[in-house]
Amino acid sequence: MSERDSFLHLARPLGPAPIGAQPSTAPLSVVIQPQAIFSILDHSLRRPQDQDRVIGTLLGSRSEDGTEIEIRNCYAVPHTETAEQVEVDMDYQKQMLALHLRANPREVLVGWYATSSELNTFSALIQNFYGQQGDGTWPHPAVHLTVSTVPGQEIEARTYISAPIGVTAERAADSCLFIPVPYEIKYGEAEKSGLELISSAKDREDRTQGIITDIESLERAVQHVLDMLERVSNYVNNVLDEEASPSSALGQFLMNALSLAPKVDPADIERDFNAHIQDVLVVSYLANTIRTQIDLSNRLATAALTLGTGDALTGTGEGGGREGGERQKGGERRGGKGRQQRTVEA
Amino acid sequence: MKSFFVAAAALCSFATAAPASPFEMMAPPPAGTQFYSLQAKSSATAVNNQWVSLKTGSTAYTLASAQTAAAKFFTNQYKPTGTYAFHNADDTRQVALQGADGVLLYAVDITNPSTTSIPSGQLMEWATFTIDNNNLGVKDGSTLTNRTFVAVRGSDGGYGLALYDGASNTTQNITPITLSIVKIRMPGPTTTLLIEGTFEELTDELAQYIDNLKKSQNDESSNVQAECAQLLQENKKDDVLKKLVMGSQALNQAPEKEFIAAYNLLIHLVRQSPNVGMFLPRICNHLTAPITSSPANGAGLALSILSTIFNTLSPTNDMRYNVLLTILRVIRSSSNFDTLRPQLKQLDQWLEAWEMEEDDSRKLYLAVSDVAAEAGEDEQAYTYLIRALRTIPSDEASSQEARELSLRALKSALDHPNHYDFQDLTDLDSIQALRNSDPIYFQLLEIFNSDLLEDFNDFKDEHDGWIEQSGLDASALNRKMRLLTLASLAASTGQTRSLPYAQIAKELQIPASDIEMWVIDVIRAGLVEGKLSQLNQTFLIHRSTYRVFGENQWREVASRLDMWRNSLVGVLQVIQSEKARFVQDKEEEAKQVDQKIEGLQRGQGQGPRKGKPRAMIDDDMD
DSSP, X not given: OOSOOOOOOOOOOXXXXXXXXXXXXXXXXXXXXXXXXHHHHHHHHTSOTTOSOOXXXXXXXXXXXXXXXXXXXEEEEOEEEOSSOEEEOHHHHHHHHHHHHXXXXXXXXXXXXXXXXXXXXXXXXXXXXXXXXXXXOTTSOOEEEEEOOOTTSOOOEEEEEEEOOOSSHHHHHTOEEEEEEOEEEOOOHHHHHHHHHHHGGGGSTTOOOOOOOHHHHHHHHHHHHHHHHHHHHXXXXXXHTTSSOOOHHHHHXXXXXXXXXXXXXXXXXXXXXXXXXXXXXXXXXXXXXXXXXXXXXXXXXXXXXXXXXXXXXXXXXXXXHHHHHHHOOHHHHHHHHHHHHHHHHO | OHHHHHHHHHHHHHHHXXXXXXXXXXXXXXXXXXXXXXXXXXXXXXXXXXXXXXXXXXXXXXXXXXXXXXXXXXXXXXXXXXXXXXXXXXXXXXXXXXXXXXXXEEEXXXXXXXXXXXXXXXXXXXXXXXXXXXXXXXXXXXXXXXXXXXXXXXXXXXXXXXXXXXXXXXXXXXXXXXXXXXXXXXXXXXXXXXXXXXXXXXXXXXXXXXXHHHHHTTOTTOOHHHHHXXXXXXXXXXXXXXXXXXXXXXXXXXXXXXXXXXXXXXXXXXXXXXXXXXXXXXXXXXXXXXXXXXXXXXXXXXXXHHHHHHHHSOTXXXXXXXXXXXXXXXXXXXXXXXXXXXXXXXXXXXXXXXXXXXXXXXXXXXXXXXXXXXXXXXXXXHHHHHHHHHTSOGGGTTSHHHHHHHHHHHHHHHHOTTOOOOHXXXXXXXXXXXXXXXXXXXXXXXXXXXXXXXXXXXXHHHXXXXXXXXXXXXXXXXXXXXXXXXXXXXXXXXXXOEEEHHHHHHHHTOOGGGHHHHHHHHHHTTSEEEEEETTTTEEEEEEEOOSSOOHHHHXXXXXXXXXXXXXXXXHHHHHHHHHHHHHHHHHHHHHHHHHHHHHHHHHHTTOSOOHHHHHHHHHHXX
């Protein structure tokens, strides 16, 4: 999803407003969660061979004033297009929507997607269907998300809302103006690093990628920071050698960033670190002592049980025995299991 | 020399072998065609990263530095040879290589090349390009191995584009380049207005609608519909549109629900005319007039239509500029700056795409600045004022207009309560020009840029009453000067990073009881960060802003960067050595376990009790 198209979004078309509120023309923005994009791409992969694009319903949430729409989820809706007509399985859409809303009561219908960047008169028809009163998003505008899925080319997403066009009712029913609106794909740090890991497997022949350990990722991060530092100090050296033109704003910024490091003596650090190490040692010592205590008490408890041979005891000891068996390791566990088997046989 | 003849022969034979018209004419290319630009890569900086472009009215390809100027090609494969034709904009024009002797074959733009169109005495070939690793190559049967594309320096200092045979001598000034093929991002759908119906039907409906509107306003004389029908029969579409656009003034009285739909239809119709530029200014004009039917949302409605007009024009169309100016007018009159703010970051990109003159860019920046000032956004207003100033070329720096703008910027910078950085101002040519025209202002700027409170007081003594006369706020200036002085003091402490109270009081000329207030103020202004130590009567500085960022500061940055890097390298070494040790330990452990097993097995001989030793190891692990 490289650079954006250049467009201007200043106002949305005036729509009907909830009772008691002024209708507003405040511009809106769309936030897309990546899982929605993934399922759209997946849907596009599974489309019938003769179909250029497939469509589906977008679900998500809408801020109270309607200026921010978040697309969280989506599902496919079967449709067929021929040169003359488009058919959307409305029953299916209704049923699916009802089921989805039962599972996710907080999500609402926000619009629809298509897996081609193209807009045509069928798009207008479908858009009006999704924005209509009753089953549609009315009184809010329906969002149309297009995701281009041409193989070999970058994936491009665009979001639109629509405005009416035409002065007669019949004209307005099957036509509309698509207004591009700004969107943002939001994903968290965890999702990003996970995705990076997965996508790094795509260049390998066996299509596998090991998960890196904490220490490796630390090493990688340090390396990364070093590279960045290298770049910055290159620039600074160039400035000093009068090869690059200095930008005082940049210098000011660097200075501020570098001043963030606290001013401390190495001796202080040494002292603090040693104190910290001692704390850690004490904690680990205490933890060990407690573990030993627990172990000991467990062994004592099971020892008492295994000593008793009466049938009455096996019945009551079952629960305790299992607990003990779970906590203990090695040889003791085997003993516990054996005993349990006996109880089952009995 | 011999090899050259061979090559020339090969070229000739290919040129004649090319079919008269290898492709059907189907200009322009179908929607969704991938377009490419060609970018020159070279070790010579003068031509590196330049774009292959075609000047209007010329047929020879040249290099241009702006990507926006780059010609857009699409490719077509010529099946018999597997090579490609590079078409410019439509299917009839394509890139050909042409030259008199074959040493340099110039890249030219040819319409419908055929064997008959080759000028006599010239070599010419087309559809012989290869795409190799995203670089442009030529495969035409020539046996020369060192052929390369070159930039040919012309007499006007520009660069032409040619293919050099790599062997012959040439008197031309040539620089070898490779041409890399850059995919152009597909533009968004060009049409977002989707309505069915012919031009005639739609105009008729709109005309009728306008008539009805006018009639409801007791204007019985209107008869746009009949006039349009008349003109349509004469097939004067532009005249019909003229009538509609004239009549569209009535749309301002349309009920707010129908307003957008009606205007969108008008835009759709106007877009079909080849003379869009004639109608749009008028429509824009109508939209700046108040919309009588919707006092509350009028501005929003107008903005929504105007942004539709803006968006339906192609991104490089400079008519967008005028639409944007209209939008700024509407926003200004409706104080709607908040809706504009998120869009402003695209401004530079747009100006680049429209290839605007500096005068026009300045006008736009000033308009934005005015809108921002009106909305009380002083910071934004100032930023755009500075940008406007930057567009003034250095040879016009002392003009009257430049002087007025510079003074305006200077005054607003001085008066602004939270603006402390004057270096961006002093860097400007037009501000430097004030040194001659308004020396007192310039002196004041210099004081605020780098001097201390004492100098400011000297200035006040020297020019008694001048500050009040020029309409500046004396108390605000005093306060600002004190804060800046304190920042300078903090910056000058160097490695000690502490400032005794006594020094602050002396330099700021304030009583000792006020010191902490001033320090808190300067921290709040973001100039300095630090801690006050009442016990030691000192101010401990964590960070301070340097008012003048000179070489010493850059050195400081460099040394801190070095320090950081060295410590990080140390950390990295520790991590790596620990990791290596861990791996080694692991191996040793594994080895030991292996040895143990082996030893046990050997010790047990061929004993059948395999379970026992394993159990022991199990216990060991526990």
